[in-house]
Amino acid sequence: MATNATTITREHERDLIAQAKQGDRVALRELVDSHKERLYGFIFRMVRNQHDAEDICQDAFLKAFASLESFSTEYRFSTWLFTIGYRVCLNNLRRKKPVSSELDFTTLPGSDSGDSNDILESEDAAKAKSMVWACVDRLSPPQRATVLLFYKQELGCHEIARILQMPPATVKSHLHRARACLRELLEPMTDRAYETFRNFAQRAG
Amino acid sequence: MDCKQAEKLFDAYLDGELSGSMATELGAHRLQCANCRRALALLEVTGHIISSDRKPESLTPDFTDRLLACVDEQELGNWAKWQHRFYLGAALAAAAVIVLAFAGFFDGTRVGMVAGEKEVNPSMTSDAPVEAIEDDEPIEPAKEAALSEWFRRTEKNVKSKKESGESLQRALDSTLEQVLDVLENEADMAPINPDTDAAKTPFPASKSDGVGDVAEEDGH
Numbered sequence: 001m002a003t004n005a006t007t008i009t010r011e012h013e014r015d016l017i018a019q020a021k022q023g024d025r026v027a028l029r030e031l032v033d034s035h036k037e038r039l040y041g042f043i044f045r046m047v048r049n050q051h052d053a054e055d056i057c058q059d060a061f062l063k064a065f066a067s068l069e070s071f072s073t074e075y076r077f078s079t080w081l082f083t084i085g086y087r088v089c090l091n092n093l094r095r096k097k098p099v100s101s102e103l104d105f106t107t108l109p110g111s112d113s114g115d116s117n118d119i120l121e122s123e124d125a126a127k128a129k130s131m132v133w134a135c136v137d138r139l140s141p142p143q144r145a146t147v148l149l150f151y152k153q154e155l156g157c158h159e160i161a162r163i164l165q166m167p168p169a170t171v172k173s174h175l176h177r178a179r180a181c182l183r184e185l186l187e188p189m190t191d192r193a194y195e196t197f198r199n200f201a202q203r204a205g
Numbered sequence: 206m207d208c209k210q211a212e213k214l215f216d217a218y219l220d221g222e223l224s225g226s227m228a229t230e231l232g233a234h235r236l237q238c239a240n241c242r243r244a245l246a247l248l249e250v251t252g253h254i255i256s257s258d259r260k261p262e263s264l265t266p267d268f269t270d271r272l273l274a275c276v277d278e279q280e281l282g283n284w285a286k287w288q289h290r291f292y293l294g295a296a297l298a299a300a301a302v303i304v305l306a307f308a309g310f311f312d313g314t315r316v317g318m319v320a321g322e323k324e325v326n327p328s329m330t331s332d333a334p335v336e337a338i339e340d341d342e343p344i345e346p347a348k349e350a351a352l353s354e355w356f357r358r359t360e361k362n363v364k365s366k367k368e369s370g371e372s373l374q375r376a377l378d379s380t381l382e383q384v385l386d387v388l389e390n391e392a393d394m395a396p397i398n399p400d401t402d403a404a405k406t407p408f409p410a411s412k413s414d415g416v417g418d419v420a421e422e423d424g425h
Contacts, residue, residue: 025273028273028276029269029273032268032269032272032273033269036264036268036269037263037264040263040264054264054265054268057264057268058268058271058272058275061272062272062275062276062279065276066279128254129254129258132251132254132255132258133255133258135251136255147255148255151252151255151256152255152256152258154256157220172216175216175220176216179215179216179219179248182247182248182251183244183247183248186247186251187244187247
């Protein structure tokens with residue numbers, strides 16, 4: 001999986017799952033500790049609510065452990081966990097109203113006549129990030145999940161396809177539509193805001 | 206390359222799947238076209254922010270402990286559920302037995318029999334010796350001995366008739382006659398003298414039905 005995600009080797013993961021199937025609490029703890037932050041990061045970005053994200057994260061782990069007997073070590077545990085997490089997210093999102101508020105570009109760094117030298121100030125950086133995440137929030141759940149798994153979890157289309165349980169071609173299609181949607185949402189920003197935004201990203205990178 | 210052609214290559218370019226020559230062509234168009242330059246930069250920056258935003262999204266510190274406590278609770282819950290099912294099943298089974306007992310299902314019957322149906326003593330349909338015949342009244346030792354003796358004689362009689370080639374039906378009929386005689390005379394129970402006639406063999410009247418039935422069955 002992603003570079004920051006692989007905290008345990010495949011072999012060790014298999015051992016942990018075999019021990020967890022026997023009811024070994026230490027193995028269960030290690031499985032939780034090695035996956036919880038990444039799973040929570042994904043779920044939080046999907047539902048944008050800390051309390052809900054933690055509940056979903058816990059639910060996903062419990063569901064995974066409850067059916068651990070049927071899990072095949074042919075797949076990565078993280079793939080399975082993300083699949084369960086994504087499904088629980090979808091159930092949660094269905095119960096909630098979609099985001100419909102207009103994007104406000106006036107709060108973006110550089111959108112006023114002020115000096116652009118302060119672009120690295122944390123407030124501006126936070127505004128730029130929140131602007132992007134606000135656009136991501138407006139994507140449909142499959143598009144959002146695809147974008148998060150592709151950019152944030154750094155997964156390839158085939159692994160994303162396994163997690164979202166759709167063909168790789170559909171994943172590509174979601175990614176294409178998501179980019180088009182993000183572009184459409186971010187286009188209205190003023191030239192100056194755009195330049196500042198771009199500079200910030202370059203410096204932050 | 207025009208803008209339409211360039212836009213079709215955006216995804217492949219962002220995914221790093223564009224071949225060298227196509228990437229060069231797109232790069233050349235990007236330098237010339239401000240709109241495509243802006244669009245592509247916007248997508249690159251957005252992707253960069255999404256992937257590099259390490260805003261701490263931390264779980265509560267006791268998340269793992271609470272999760273494992275839930276796993277324990279779930280397992281205990283499952284065990285309790287099974288226990289509950291077991292006790293419920295046992296209670297229902299007991300209730301069913303009581304109801305059937307009140308309905309007289311088990312009166313004078315064995316498992317697999319319907320109430321009121323006459324019981325066939327399995328020992329009479331096989332070679333096994335007779336030990337006892339179930340009844341509400343306990344069998345006195347003397348009566349039991351008499352019965353055993355009578356069955357022994359019947360078996361011997363039937364066997365000898367078979368060997369001598371005589372009619373089995375006649376042998377059984379004669380035994381049945383002896384039984385009926387005893388029933389009519391309501392003879393008292395007494396120890397059997399092996400030398401006495403089989404016709405005098407006494408046995409309780411209540412047993413006659415079963416014995417007679419079996420004797421007839423054997424004759425078929």
